[in-house]
Amino acid sequence: MKPFAVWMISAALLAPTLAAAEVYTWTDANGNKVYSDQPPPSVNARRMSVRAPRRRPRLRPGRQEG
Numbered sequence: 001m002k003p004f005a006v007w008m009i010s011a012a013l014l015a016p017t018l019a020a021a022e023v024y025t026w027t028d029a030n031g032n033k034v035y036s037d038q039p040p041p042s043v044n045a046r047r048m049s050v051r052a053p054r055r056r057p058r059l060r061p062g063r064q065e066g
Contacts, residue, residue: 023048 024039025046039045 023050 023035023037025033025035025048026039026043028034028043035048
């Protein structure tokens with residue numbers, strides 16, 4: 001198999017995995033809400049699941065009647 005084809009198949013299989021990310025949230029000592037992909041071990045962080053936004057369909061220019 002050609003290297004380009006192998007790369008394309010790998011990218012297609014890994015794309016859904018990369019679209020979702022784990023994000024943690026917690027409140028720091030100053031009362032600020034913090035979001036990160038790696039929580040510090042000393043805090044009680046809550047895990048959130050974040051997904052890529054849905055793609056909107058492209059709008060096509062229409063013809064004006066009148």
